[in-house]
Amino acid sequence: MGxxxxxxxxxxxxxxxxxxxxxxxxxxxxxxIAERAGLTRSTFFRHFPDKRELLVAGQATMSALLAxxxxxxxxxxxxxxxxxxxxxxxxxxxxxLSREIAPRLEAVLAASEExxxxxxxxxxxxxxxxxxxxxxxxxxxxxxxxxxxxxVLAHHTAFTRWAAESAAPAEAMADYSVEALExxxxxxxxxx
Amino acid sequence: MGxxxxxxxxxxxxxxxxxxxxxxxxxxxxxxIAERAGLTRSTFFRHFPDKRELLVAGQATMSALLAxxxxxxxxxxxxxxxxxxxxxxxxxxxxxLSREIAPRLEAVLAASEExxxxxxxxxxxxxxxxxxxxxxxxxxxxxxxxxxxxxVLAHHTAFTRWAAESAAPAEAMADYSVEALExxxxxxxxxx
Numbered sequence: 001m002g003x004x005x006x007x008x009x010x011x012x013x014x015x016x017x018x019x020x021x022x023x024x025x026x027x028x029x030x031x032x033i034a035e036r037a038g039l040t041r042s043t044f045f046r047h048f049p050d051k052r053e054l055l056v057a058g059q060a061t062m063s064a065l066l067a068x069x070x071x072x073x074x075x076x077x078x079x080x081x082x083x084x085x086x087x088x089x090x091x092x093x094x095x096x097l098s099r100e101i102a103p104r105l106e107a108v109l110a111a112s113e114e115x116x117x118x119x120x121x122x123x124x125x126x127x128x129x130x131x132x133x134x135x136x137x138x139x140x141x142x143x144x145x146x147x148x149x150x151x152v153l154a155h156h157t158a159f160t161r162w163a164a165e166s167a168a169p170a171e172a173m174a175d176y177s178v179e180a181l182e183x184x185x186x187x188x189x190x191x192x
Numbered sequence: 193m194g195x196x197x198x199x200x201x202x203x204x205x206x207x208x209x210x211x212x213x214x215x216x217x218x219x220x221x222x223x224x225i226a227e228r229a230g231l232t233r234s235t236f237f238r239h240f241p242d243k244r245e246l247l248v249a250g251q252a253t254m255s256a257l258l259a260x261x262x263x264x265x266x267x268x269x270x271x272x273x274x275x276x277x278x279x280x281x282x283x284x285x286x287x288x289l290s291r292e293i294a295p296r297l298e299a300v301l302a303a304s305e306e307x308x309x310x311x312x313x314x315x316x317x318x319x320x321x322x323x324x325x326x327x328x329x330x331x332x333x334x335x336x337x338x339x340x341x342x343x344v345l346a347h348h349t350a351f352t353r354w355a356a357e358s359a360a361p362a363e364a365m366a367d368y369s370v371e372a373l374e375x376x377x378x379x380x381x382x383x384x
Contacts, residue, residue: 080383113313120312121305143379149341150383185384187335191272191342192381 009047009057010097011037016054017104025051025112055105055115056122058093063129065090066151070133079139079147080185084178086130087151087158091174099170102163127152150188154181201239201249202289203229208246209296217243217304244306247297248314250285255321257282258343262325271331271339272377276370278322279343279350283366291362294355319344342380346373 006014015036019028030051034044048054069089073082109116130148135141158176162168168176198206207228211220222243226236240246261281265274301308322340327333350368354360360368 078383116316117309117313120316121309124308124312140379142375143383145345146342146376146379147383149345150338153337153341183334184338187332187338188380189384191270191335191339192377192384 006097008037008039008043012039012044012047013054013057013097014100016051017101017108020108020112020115021104025108025115052114052118055101055108056118058098059122059125061093062090063126065093066126067129067133070130071136073137079134079137079143080150080181082134082137082139083130083147083151083154084181086133087154087177087181088174090155091171091177094170094173096170098173102159103166105163106160123152123156126155150181150184154178154184157183198289200229200231200235204231204236204239205246205249205289206292208243209293209300212300212304212307213296217300217307244310247293247300247307248310250290251314251317253285254282255318257285258318259321259325262322262329265329271326271329271335272342272373274326274329274331275322275339275343275346276373278325279346279369279373280366282347283363283369286362286365288362290365294351295358297355298352315344315348318347342373342376346370346376349375 012033016028016033019032019036028051030044031041033051033054034041037044048057066086066089069086070082072089073085077085109119127145127148130151131144134144134147139147154177157180158173161180162173162176165172204225208220208225211224211228220243222236223233225243225246226233229236240249258278258281261278262274264281265277269277301311319337319340322343323336326336326339331339346369349372350365353372354365354368357364
């Protein structure tokens with residue numbers, strides 16, 4: 001992990017990922033995660049309500065950043081330009097922990113239906129945050145919903161590509177996201 | 193329920209909805225659902241693996257119908273015209289049980305994070321089924337993914353409207369879906 005020194009929260013996430021991959025999500029207990037991280041169960045519960053929330057713990061931060069970027073986009077920005085600002089802002093949440101987690105997340109999700117369900121609901125939350133921020137800018141509801149979905153799709157595509165590109169630094173997520181959004185804009189033009 | 197006579201599966205779903213609304217999802221056991229439906233626990237487990245699957249039990253059928261409609265759309269159909277065929281086909285899954293459930297589903301979902309997570313994952317499954325069927329028609333990946341998402345959004349919008357319109361028969365879901373898809377197509381044109 002180079003010069004990056006993970007704190008308690010990060011150590012818990014990494015320990016959980018290790019255990020989910022080694023022995024499965026269902027078989028892993030909070031006590032085991034805490035032990036692997038060299039921490040206590042009560043420290044775990046100071047950071048996370050349960051093991052299901054571990055891998056989506058960034059959702060609230062991401063939602064806030066997406067909405068903030070959309071809110072602060074220039075007054076004349078199109079809905080998709082505002083979404084691009086949201087994605088750029090949200091990319092700031094990516095750091096060394098994300099870089100560690102990203103390449104392993106897909107395998108962990110593939111092995112646990114429960115985590116996939118939680119992850120799907122995370123996407124719903126991100127879309128809702130963007131839709132609300134777009135509506136607040138005066139974007140009509142249907143367009144706001146669609147632009148928000150494009151934002152979520154762009155984020156997912158960008159994350160998958162960035163995760164696979166182990167040399168890409170955390171800062172690159174912004175460009176990956178904006179590029180994926182532009183691809184979706186072109187696809188929307190050809191579909192419509 | 194007029195002349196409609198629910199079978200064991202339908203009675204279990206309706207009993208579960210009653211109990212989820214009366215006492216909450218978390219507090220409701222499979223034994224209670226079976227008892228309320230006048231059936232045994234083993235009958236429950238012949239129809240559903242657990243209580244979480246009760247309200248999304250139509251997912252496999254819906255996915256199959258969506259894919260079938262897309263597959264059998266005319267060769268020259270645009271991706272969105274194929275999705276419209278999928279939505280028409282999927283609307284055939286709507287019957288008296290859906291009509292009973294629909295107006296109550298939102299309240300039940302609003303009260304249970306676990307059910308919302310399962311429901312979000314259902315949408316991911318429907319989108320994947322449509323995307324795969326579109327790719328099989330030769331639609332490029334990004335366009336297929338986006339067209340599938342438009343299909344899911346159209347389905348959700350149509351379902352919400354149809355659920356709120358208690359006089360609308362099950363057969364009306366096809367028109368509601370196609371209309372919602374057309375609205376999204378127009379929104380996509382204006383966004384792009």
